[in-house]
Amino acid sequence: MKKFEGNLLSKGIAKGKLKIIEANSKNCDYSFEDFEKAVDELKVKYEKYEDDYLMQSRALMLEDEEFLNFIKDKFDKTKNIFKSLDAYYDYAKELFSQLDDDYLKERIHDIKDLVESVKLKLSNEDIELGENTILYMEDMSASLFIENRDKIAGLLTKKGSYSSHVAILARTFKIPMLTNIDVENNLDGKEIYLDALEENSFYVEPDDEFIKKFKEKEISYNKMVKELEEFKNKKIIYKNNEIKFKANIGSVEESEIIEEIDGIGLLRTEFILFDREKAPDYKEQKEIYQTISNNLGKKEIVLRTFDIGGDKQIDYLKLPKEKNPFLGKRGVRLYEEEKVHKLVEDQIESLFELSKEGHNFKIMIPMVSNNREVNRFFEEFIKPKQEKYNIKIPFGIMVETPSMALSFDKNTNIDFISVGTNDLTQYTLAVDRTNDEISDLYDYFDEGVMELIDIIIKKAINKGIDVSFCGESAAIPEMAKLLIEKGVKTLSMSYSNIPEVKKYLYHNL
Incomplete structure (x- = not known):
């Protein structure tokens, strides 16, 4: 049995198959026209969520002239869209780091979500989640969460904070979430046991005794959630x-x-x-x-x-x-x-x-x-x-x-x-x-x-x-x-x- 520890963002307990999502940065031969096409396709997708302000705001962010001009200027110099997107995130992160208000400071995760969504679209990642998926991303995408909420049983991230939009959403919908976790790629598709109640860890290939105790803890937690x-x-x-x-x-x-x-x-x-x-x-x-x-x-x-x-x-x-x-x-x-x-x-x-x-x-x-x-x-x-x-x-x-x-x-x-x-x-x-x-x-x-x-x-x-x-x-x-x-x-x-x-x-x- 392998154990991976993290920091708590949302309490809960879940069992499911791990899905690792990351943009394919190996192929960086994308043109600026490819970037524009990815942006247009994302806008169309987000605008379909007429009653969801977060998705509508993502669509507006993709239209922001400062964002588009920044990427164009960086691409003209680097000829690398991924590096240009990363540079925009670093620029925004520096601005947001100067804020004292913790809640506002964490809005940098909205920028990260925007950048990663464009990268995934460029990579032609067709993200299909099965039932009871435990999702892992370096920095969790709030828009991806909203698109797939009914299929997500748990969330794992390498980076994240208590005040981020996706953490707030996870707590609202009682979905367990841990951060500060490095996940090995060979675990993709494995069944994992996520304990964000006491251990703040997830487990791979546990023994029968562990599974028995996990199920008892899961029953007890679900009873408590129902009471709450x-x-x-x-x-x-x-x-x-x-x-x-x-x-x-x-x-x-x-x-x-x-x-x-x-x-x-x-x-x-x-x-x-x-x-x-x-x-x-x-x-x-x-x-x-x-x-x-x-x-x-x-x-x-x-x-x-x-x-x-x-x-x-x-x-x-x-x-x-x-x-x-x-x-x-x-x-x-x-x-x-x-x-x-x-x-x-x-x-x-x-x-x-x-x-x-x-x-x-x-x-x-x-x-x-x-x-x-x-x-x-x-x-x-x-x-x-x-x-x-x-x-x-x-x-x-x-x-x-x-x-x-x-x-x-x-x-x-x-x-x-x-x-x-x-x-x-x-x-x-x-x-x-x-x-x-x-x-x-x-x-x-x-x-x-x-x-x-x-x-x-x-x-x-x-x-x-x-x-x-x-x-x-x-x-x-x-x-x-x-x-x-x-x-x-x-x-x-x-x-x-x-x-x-x-x-x-x-x-x-």
Whole structure:
């Protein structure tokens, strides 16, 4: 029996035949015309998925002039399409590596997906998967996953991350996925046993005793999954109050696959600014927000205005680069810049227009440090639209800094707050949450952080301001219990975490 270990991206257990997919890089004698033909054929295929935003976005990426011109320029110099595609990926990877936001940084996998899809098409790879296939690729393709989801029992990759689109999809559909794995080519077609529950490994040619234990574990896991499915609809009641569970999302694709929730507690909107040559106009913004709302049956959506600047560089906006982006000109601080001001103006306009049409949005601004910033935004962006449309959209802020944690209740323009525990913890403890050298100091349960959280909740309740928590800590079952016991009635987290948190609360509240 051979054992291959990896890192966990999605829990699960599966048995199936291994299918190794890789582009044929040995034959690099492809012309630029071959490249153009492959791009055209992929566009036609992706455009057939009319209701799938991810596939539609892949089609648009293939039309991007910057992408096409980059490949043409590189090909003229190298006469090698594969090297040209790799060069584009390296160029994009360098740009994305400068971002601090982990979720946005992982969008580089969309570029990798694009590059690998073109390579596979050039190689004339006719990918046919049988039932219960365990798929291996160097960097898993989200588009390939969507095309073959019903046949895929498990996923293995050499490269990958927790925040990539395909990892999010795998967790949503309860498909086990491991990364950081090198698979030998001679294993293609072999039956393998994938354990992404305890071992984070897969096995080839196991003995009878292993197979027996594997089957028992598989039965036990499937029973647990079935129980968790039941908790999707389960209502959690505490002191006669129903606790609301909402999802954090950052793409249209995610809105297509989530269900049985109380709405969106955090819609990150920065995703619409990347992978493009110019800023989206009012019409495009409205169409994207409308699509997300329609996908959710017009449930309540808390939309966070663009959280950009500092570490999140967008070439066409020409944002200022800073030495210390964590404490720099970002979020709401950047909205006075002419190009960003226009983006936000269009964003707010589209939300009032959609609300007038019956959609259910709340507007939330990020990275504020004092009430002057809050009031300036309200007077400049919100109040004029209220007068124009004769409606009021609930307006709130992300509480991410200690200063706002202590002063938000003095602001009369705020209808709600959402506590971003990731940054609140970082700024309270003066600890860079991305620095592995001091990661042991980054602790949601630190007594100083918990004291500040207690103050926030009490202030909100006393002032009648709705309070929710949307940081990663909300998905920690023990933290969720503490927050609810302190008076919080709304939690927002990754969709895949909701059933497990509900189950814990059901048995422990």
